[in-house]
Amino acid sequence: xxxxxxxxxxxxxxxxxxxxxxxxxxxxxxxxxxxxxxxxxxxxxxxxxxxxxxxxxxxxxxxxxxxxxxxxxxxxxxxxxxxxxxxxxxxxxxxxxxxxxxxxxxxxxxxxxxxxxxxxxxxxxxxxxxxxxxxxxxxxxxxxxxxxxxxxxxxxxxxxxxxxxxxxxxxxxxxxxxxxxxxxxxxxxxxxxxxxxxxxxxxxxxxxxxxxxxxxxxxxxxxxxxxx
Numbered sequence: 001x002x003x004x005x006x007x008x009x010x011x012x013x014x015x016x017x018x019x020x021x022x023x024x025x026x027x028x029x030x031x032x033x034x035x036x037x038x039x040x041x042x043x044x045x046x047x048x049x050x051x052x053x054x055x056x057x058x059x060x061x062x063x064x065x066x067x068x069x070x071x072x073x074x075x076x077x078x079x080x081x082x083x084x085x086x087x088x089x090x091x092x093x094x095x096x097x098x099x100x101x102x103x104x105x106x107x108x109x110x111x112x113x114x115x116x117x118x119x120x121x122x123x124x125x126x127x128x129x130x131x132x133x134x135x136x137x138x139x140x141x142x143x144x145x146x147x148x149x150x151x152x153x154x155x156x157x158x159x160x161x162x163x164x165x166x167x168x169x170x171x172x173x174x175x176x177x178x179x180x181x182x183x184x185x186x187x188x189x190x191x192x193x194x195x196x197x198x199x200x201x202x203x204x205x206x207x208x209x210x211x212x213x214x215x216x217x218x219x220x221x222x223x224x225x226x227x228x
Contacts, residue, residue, distance in 0.1 A: 006082045006113040011090035011226050017123030018186040020134035021208045025146055027092045029216050034223055035089040041096040048077045075105050103196045118226045120197035123208035127183050134179045141167035
């Protein structure tokens, strides 16, 4: 499929953790602090379809049939994106890999050009606390900034700190029963990645039950050590 050559990158991070662990929030902070690029597979799929790349057309055909996009297509889309100049400083993989098979495919993609996963960071959480945390979260309808009824409210009530927007939204599946089900799915399908990256000696762990600022500081320390 089409795409340029992937060059050497600064760092390549995988953020691991169940729904509500703060992966999206912390990925955006790492982008700002280190000039990294957050690679969300959902966003990449939509962009590839819109751009009409070979991988994007393949994905569109699959989605039109109502099927799940294969790992091969996702890897092809990632290959195209990693070849773009803005990825030179490094990337954060968001939403991929989710399984051992996907992790192995990503390892192969990185190895093709002499890159490797610098660190797989496990955001450790307490399941019971996650149900409470996710059930109260909502986002700005304009910019997507995340908030929570208890843990992170806008400085001015009803006004987004980031963009000044006043429209907010909640996901329909952010309720206790659904969250508990998603956590079970995470432990069954994605948690084994901890063992995968542990065997490669790139696994790092951060207590994600700490404050957002403390989690950010711990993540920054890991990235700074990788860049040293």
